[in-house]
Amino acid sequence: MKESLPHMKKPSKHLEEETLSTESIFQGKVVSLQIDKVRLPDGKTATREIIRHPGAVAVLAIKDDRIILVDQYRQAMGRCELEIPAGKLEPGEDPMEAAKRELVEETGYTCGRLELLHSFYTSPGFADEVIHLYVAHELQEGDAAPDEDEFVELLELTMEEALEAISQGRISDAKTLMAVYAWKLNKLTGEFRV
Incomplete structure (x- = not known):
């Protein structure tokens, strides 16, 4: 205890x-x-x-020591952003099932197992959105099937490339920053935690 x-x-x-x-x-x-x-x-x-906000899910997926990201234009930011696969929850949807769905839709990857890293509020000063951040294990490649209004490009970066993308401002959203640093901590300790 x-x-x-x-x-x-x-x-x-x-x-x-x-x-x-x-x-x-x-x-x-x-x-x-x-x-x-x-x-x-x-x-x-x-x-x-x-x-x-109904809440959202995000997935930290590592394949062959590379983080799987999508490059997507974000109207609110006025530019493209590199992000981990993510999406909003549908009414009544189980977060783990939503995470599996988003991983496949955006990247084509399926996973044998998901592990919840943490659930967190994105901006508690004015929003009730909660993101459930998962780590995907046992990844298998497949075909992506993004939503009809979703245009993404798949990227797979090494740790060094991901850290460089952070320093250049190409990765700047909270969920992806948290995922990259959780991955870095995992490499140092052997555990996934935030």
């Missing part, structure tokens, strides 16, 4: 905000936006803009 760190304390109830009202602003295919009016711990009120 893990012991608690002495300097860590349980979440502080006295910091919580009370939701007074919620106004739906936008309902899209992927996200929705709402404005919450909240009561602050000091009794004053404030507004919070919140993006609701």
